[in-house]
Amino acid sequence: MLPLLPLANAAERAGHTVGLLSGRGAAAIVPSMEVFEVGPTIYEAIAETGRRLGGDQDGTKPGPGAVELFGAVRLDGVVDEAVEAARRFAPDLVVHDTVDTMGPLIAAVLGVPLAEHRITGPMPEELLQAIADRARAEHSARGVARPAPIAVVDPYPDALLTEAERDDTPGRLPLRPEPHSTSDAGRPLPEPDGPVAAVTLGTSVQNAAAMGSLVRSIASSGVSVLATVEPGALDVDDSVRHMVHEVGFVPLARLLPGVDVVVSAGGSGTLLAALALGKPQVIRPFIADQPWNARRAADRGVAVEIEDPASAGAAVRQVIDDPSYSQRAEAIAKELVDLDDADRVLKVILDRL
Structure with missing residues (x-):
């Protein structure tokens, strides 16, 4: 949705x-x-x-x-x-x-x-x-x-696709991806010192064990974590507890701007929101289209795909320490700015009615 x-x-x-x-x-x-x-x-x-x-x-x-x-x-x-x-x-x-x-x-x-x-x-x-x-x-x-x-609205950018995958379907309307937002300002988010990772499994994956493993691994690597779980949901060692901030459900438009890397299951909403903001990613896919998304993002050099959540810390460090990931993500974000926004795409659709 x-x-x-x-x-x-x-x-x-x-x-x-x-x-x-x-x-x-x-x-x-x-x-x-x-x-x-x-x-x-x-x-x-x-x-x-x-x-x-x-x-x-x-x-x-x-x-x-x-x-x-x-x-x-x-x-x-x-x-x-x-x-x-x-x-x-x-x-x-x-x-x-x-x-x-x-x-x-x-x-x-x-x-x-x-x-x-x-x-x-x-x-x-x-x-x-x-x-x-x-x-x-x-x-x-x-x-x-x-x-x-009468129209095919497509927010999935060509920048993630191979030449063979790019689509010239009649009526296709490319749409600029944008992070999910709400009018509710919500509670203020923590602003930790040093590098920060946002960790979310989106709205489709319910896997507390994987979330805990991701967070513990990232915090142990010296990177602060904003985790989209309710406070008290995670079991983490006292030695890294100060690195972990459980922020609950936060719209991505609020969560992502202040982080250095986005760690997710690779759902399209999170994937495209991170790209729209020029954020590199670490992806541990689980279901549906997530493996395809992870592979495309990794092939384009904007993400590292992992299989074991316990390896997330090393992957996050790789993405942070190698500036090429951020550079490629920022380059895609600049390309996306040129796409029509939802207001323009809606007008085109209504003109076709």
Whole structure:
């Protein structure tokens, strides 16, 4: 959801009425907007996918699990409720993320134009087609076909892609990435002396053991840590306790500007926010598109990818001590400034309606 918010915020600034439709729990993420909660939480949907397919096919990795999660579990038994919520809202435009199948279905039933909003880099076409095929039964049951989008909004920059991956899709609108922000100023953040690392696993990865290992390793390397966990959540030695600051959930627009390196799971929101601010990164990927993101960032020399969270300290030191990582990240940030912001992209989309 978070990668879509810059466009939603731009629509509100322009005087339009914006509603977000997602599963249970979504309203807590964006309390300032109208949210329609329809269907299971993402964690419930993942658990159901694992129950259906068994093993590690729970939808958190590309493959049959992702097809089942987005093409079926997300829709099963809740399509009519979602369509009715949308009908009452009466949208003039539906914007959906690339793997979401509910948005295209709503647009088809209501006869409303559709725009696609990408949330990551290029994904295998066969995977996206399989997800769409899995959802086709819901379209057929209602006598509609999945509509073609009038625009494809893409915040994933060419600077992270190979020449072969770069996309000339008709209607594609490159969008300048921007860190998630809110109007709430929140509590002041610590300002430690010396180098500082922001450590976050984003909103998708729930792994307390990995977070603890990352933080302990980084603090032991002599780098202060701003960790996005609630105070008291981390078990760290007294010898490095003064290096660790548990700051809770902080929008990236507030968290990242004052740090020297960003340590994350490599979710697209964190990856692109760090690049927009010219911050080098250390990435320990876990699920979904994170391994692809980590590989692309490492290939471009703006990040170090690690497998063992306990090696984060050495990787952070490598990134801090070698100025080439910061230089490359800052160069990409300068390129991104030239892309259209969300206000301009929104205007182009509305001109196409």
